Amino acid sequence: MKFDRRRFLTALGVGAGSLYLPSLFGRGSRSAAQPAAAPKRLAFFITPHGMVPPQWQMRDPAALTRDHEIDLRSLAESEFSSIFRPLHPLREKLLILDNLTMATSIAESGRVRNGVGHDGNEHHLGQAHLLTSTWAVQRPGSTAIGGGRSLDQEIAAAVAVPGRLASRVYGVNHQHPYNFVAPNEPAPRESDPAAAFRDLMGLLPSGPTEPSAPTREDRLRAARGSALDLAAGEFARISPRLSGVDRDKLERHQALIRDLELSFGGGPVGGGVACDPSVTLSGDTVTRFAQLTALAFSCDITRVATFVVPHLTNADFGAPGHLNMHQDIAHNSTEDAGGYSAEMAGYMADYNRTYATQFARFCQVLDSVPEGDGTLLDNTTVVWCTELSTGTHWRDRLPRVIAGGNGGYFRTGRYVYYAPTNLEPFSWGRPEQVGPAESHLHVSLMQSMGIERDSFGLTDIPDANGATITLRGPLPRLT
């Protein structure tokens, strides 16, 4: 699937030769090809460190051995779990998933224990697998880094509008990247909202323009595509002389250039009923990136985004300044930890709840943009995920929240519990019954974006007895 975008372009009949008929009057006018239905979008909202299970879970403790669900719409605010309480206003648009497992990451821990690979650190493996679901790049003397194209990039490549942005990665670095364009090749991440805004500006519609004779500026702009065409030709000449990943990089580069050419051909400017290019950014970092994402989505500049949420300071969630978030609080927040205390679990829950507030705000910014009969959020799937399930490095019982639902694709307003199904060699070696693999959710997300695939990343892993756990197929009970 290396050249899906280019193939798409070719299918549209916009090969290199036809790109620069300077459609100088097109810029600024809305494309007639604007689809009637709102496009589907996908955003990942990633916070670090996991959560405190008893304080986010809302499962029925008497029904742990069977699948069950709870109607969120009928719950009062006080009936929401302590960590998810800030999400209550969004309850009709939520799908909370209880008991998924980062199965591939746990399986890699088993491989490292058996001498395959070098880095068994659960943070690193969680970060490497969260969006790739495949074996990390493991090298002696280096830490484990994502070993394949991440889900957001894979989906983006398939659904991108030619000439616009396939995806964006915003926010901070938690430790290692989550988003990858290729093995060990992180997708660049923009941490500065102003710079991120500049990246969108050239693609925003500039309002209706009267047809007039093209100015020199117009012609110069159109000719930028020609300079790209020349460069693309140089890439095409050189890449066959290389091999392996080097050639792959140059071929990808050439495809990206071909795509960018469209930006100067008159057709790529975003639009859409809800697009308001006059928006200015304000508020804290989370709000600004929410506004950026809303802008990019509503103007159909991109359809896939990731926001890696900034770290909190202790003051943000009311913990004393002398405590170290990672070492004092997170590591002592579940009862199996050597230094467990209810106080630390409490701070950890406060930390998680603060992120829940931020997630709610992120979603509410999208929800405040009307689109069609509903809102931008209704036509978007926002997935809140963490690289671990707890501050003590579990990777089963993952907390996962979906907001939006992609135009009704996902049935929201529900809390869905999955009974344990797989016997996995748990992180620390002991077999354990765990819930379904998150890989299935990845398949569901791809299918929700219109991509008919039945697997993403690894297709199967061994279970604790050497039998096979299949990772194919979507996650049941979502749609």
Add this chain to the structure above:
Amino acid sequence: MRQLAAVLCVLAVACEGSISEPEGGPGGGVTPRMCRNADAIVLGSAPMRRLTGREWANSVRDLIGVPDLALPEMPPDATSTSSFDNEALALGPSELHVRRWEQAAFDVGGLVASDAGLRARHVPCGEADADCARRFVEAFGRRALRRPLTADEAQRYVDFFEGQRASIDFDAAVQLTVSAFLQSPQFLYRLELGSGAGRDGQVPLTPHEVASRLSYLLWESMPDDALLAAADGDDLRTPSQLEAQARRMLADPRARPAVADYFRQWLHLDRVATETKLPELVPEWSAEVAQAARTESMLFAEHVFFEGTLGDLFTSRTGFVPAELAPLYGMSSPSLDVPVDLPAERAGILTRIAFLGGNAHEANGSPPLRGVYVLSRLLCTPPGAPPADADTSPPEPDPTMGSQTNRMLFEDRTSPDRCQTCHRTIDSFGFAFENYDAAGRHRTIDNGLPVDATGVAVGLGDDATPFDDAVGLQRLFATSDALHDCAVEKWFVYANGRLPEAEDACQLRALQDEFADVGGDLDELVVRMVLRPEFLLRPEITEAE
């Protein structure tokens, strides 16, 4: 308690113990290697190198000749704190890069076309002159692509230029042609295709490819005119030619920031810049102080590189102390431009604020962080991944135990056998820095008790060697073969843009021996790397690669 029992088993077989952050140090360094035939030339891989953000910006500025040219910021290149920015595997194209490169290329082209001085410098002829397009393309292209254009290649750019001139105007043609050059694969990547047929799977680089190897290693930028001229004349072939160029380039001002940037990465000097300290304990700490600490260590390392030896990096008291740092060093007056001797309790990079304050908690120093740093970045022996349940918080004093030093608290914390598997080594280094607090301020009393910074260094040589404190420990480092070998390995990784491979065994061994022969002279090491036969070769490109 389901996980705890299992952890104990794991720890029994593997040394795991580093804390919170992976501190592999750029380049790692645990590939088992053995040199079987020192005379054979064996090549490791030579991955294509995309320019890093810094190399790209330097190259654009040098190409245009505007040192302070404003350029868009590129996202960070390093995958983690344990990799160098220029790791080839992690550097590729992306949508974001391609778009920002395009915008910058277009803007720079506009500048060249419109600024009279730049126009005169880069366009050696006027609109009315016959063949002006070709003259411009050949002159500018040779510098942009870091080699003369082939005839076909020049023709493509000339045709493009004339096309744009016809459809828009001459200025537009200049602007767009510059833009196209800046987006070509030959500008954005270091393509080493080699010259002619290979022998035994090895291909000689072209002189211009060698020139780029030199300039990006020594300057993080493109070759200058003298280097390009040498390449044109095939004068980068013999050891004396290469040595002369390397020494000329090391003496050029461009080498200094590049060298400082190398040390920034190797020694993770960025780490201190984001550290915070408890204000009630360290009122003088601020973001500016942290930034100044980073700069100070970079300046010191740069100074040592050009004026001294690796040993000096661990023993010298020379400092470049800005006003922000003077109080932490207990100095009454700063001296930024003129090097001064730091107080006697400071000698070597590991008694500077950047290391001490960067590898510490908010309220006190962290012996494990400092010890892991030594093992992974200086000795190339990073400890394994940390066990998930390790209590890595700063230990709190137990009021019933009476007064305790930071060291006593940590000794108590890591006393169980399962911790000692790793902490015996980690802490033997880490405790050496107990004379310096969370911010790197010197102390002889900790919590009312005398500081004990003594220890026994293991892994530096055959014997375990006792030392009194950090100054004493660094004196051992200054003559340690293990540390010198590791320093060579780090430079090697940086120079090659990749981790060491089995094929590098003999080259690495040879460089390590040469480094020892020259007494740990750092700029001499870089010259020796350039003089290796491998510097002029790459492995043949095969489909199976």
